[in-house]
Amino acid sequence: MIASIQKINTAIQHLLYPHFCSGCGVDFISTKEFLCAKCCSSLPVTQFSHIPFNPIEKIFIGRVPVHAAGSIYYFTKSSLLQHLLVQLKYNNNKEAGFFLGRQLGILLKATDRFNSIDCIVPLPLHPKKQYQRGYNQVDLIGDGMAAVWPKKLLKEAVSRKIYTKTQTQESRISRWENMEGAFEVREPNSLRDKHVLLIDDVITTGASLEACGTAILAVPGTRLSIATVAYTI
């Protein structure tokens, strides 16, 4: 009898407050989850962030000293992950950012190599770009991470002072030439003697992360780690 009443109650709740999976659109009962279990398990997890010299760390060898680096998902075109990243970057989908950040936070929290992180710094956008977009999508990822991993989130510690256009057609060397000196630490005291985790949505060449990481490491006593939601092979 009680079970039946609970079932009816759940059905009424479902009718009043329907909830759809943001991946496949299936209507499911849980009002908390962003993706259904099937979509969640379909995201391609890299499973290498706990391993030294993983593909993300190799990107930075000889460029900037990194304590640890990792990514949670492989980026593939026309995938659910690409859909979520587009939602996050261009449609101000805070839920997508929070979900992806939460997933990344849960992963790193369980990975010993990131235990000594003191604070999280989202890769900043240039103020002009942030004004045009209305927000920095990486801040939203940081919000999700900080919700599951008790680390200080410093959204204002670093700023981007050089406006760069989309660099997809440029070589790695010219990207670096464009990025060198592009970032400035605005709050050195908040980073001094800290192990800083610099985060971004997607890593390709790592030029922006390298330039921003170099600026962070100029603050005395800092150590640098890097994490992104997606890794483009």
Ligand SMILES: [Zn+2]
């Ligand atoms: Zn789904």
